[in-house]
Amino acid sequence: MKAHLAFRRVHTWLGLLLIMFFLKFAVSAIPFSHGRSFNEYYKDKPQWRQRYEREYSIELPKDSDLREIGGRILDELDMHGSYGAWRMGSDRISVNIFSFGNTARVIYNIKDGKVVVEDKVFRWDDFLRKFHWIGGYHQDRFIHDLFAFMIDLTCVAVIIWVMTGLAMWWRIPSARKWGIIALAGGWISFIIFLVTL
Numbered sequence: 001m002k003a004h005l006a007f008r009r010v011h012t013w014l015g016l017l018l019i020m021f022f023l024k025f026a027v028s029a030i031p032f033s034h035g036r037s038f039n040e041y042y043k044d045k046p047q048w049r050q051r052y053e054r055e056y057s058i059e060l061p062k063d064s065d066l067r068e069i070g071g072r073i074l075d076e077l078d079m080h081g082s083y084g085a086w087r088m089g090s091d092r093i094s095v096n097i098f099s100f101g102n103t104a105r106v107i108y109n110i111k112d113g114k115v116v117v118e119d120k121v122f123r124w125d126d127f128l129r130k131f132h133w134i135g136g137y138h139q140d141r142f143i144h145d146l147f148a149f150m151i152d153l154t155c156v157a158v159i160i161w162v163m164t165g166l167a168m169w170w171r172i173p174s175a176r177k178w179g180i181i182a183l184a185g186g187w188i189s190f191i192i193f194l195v196t197l
Contacts, residue, residue, distance in 0.1 A: 011161060017157075024132070070095040083098065102120070
């Protein structure tokens with residue numbers, strides 16, 4: 001009886017402690033399944049709004065790390081936040097800065113010696129996608145490391161939550177039959193999706 005009570009308490013308190021993180025992943029996964037509908041809704045609306053364009057130049061050593069270059073560009077333009085950097089062809093570098101409320105991008109045209117800063121026009125699907133994956137240990141701020149740690153904790157907690165749920169179910173003999181059917185149905189559907197998608 002003591003073990004059963006311990007399982008119940010762990011199961012309950014983990015669920016309550018991490019309920020916002022469970023909801024975060026549940027709600028923010030919507031645009032991944034319904035991307036076509038969102039794109040159809042936003043297709044005639046502008047994607048980016050230019051903030052400014054000006055002359056700009058930065059030294060680009062041949063073996064330089066692109067993320068480091070992106071960070072230097074943002075520092076010199078006094079822009080901050082989570083970011084990713086990549087090349088748009090051989091003559092342009094794009095640096096995107098992400099936050100929950102806004103996405104901005106810096107396009108550095110190497111040949112012309114110009115930089116364009118643009119703000120992404122707000123879209124709900126973009127907001128939810130960012131809500132799903134923003135943060136991570138690859139960013140440079142403590143708050144992102146802390147958020148990534150909470151996601152790691154959530155992943156471990158989900159495993160514990162499932163195991164304590166299974167333990168509680170097994171200790172109720174009258175629920176075993178339907179529990180086995182539900183468990184088997186879940187596994188079978190998961191395997192079918194895994195193999196066919």
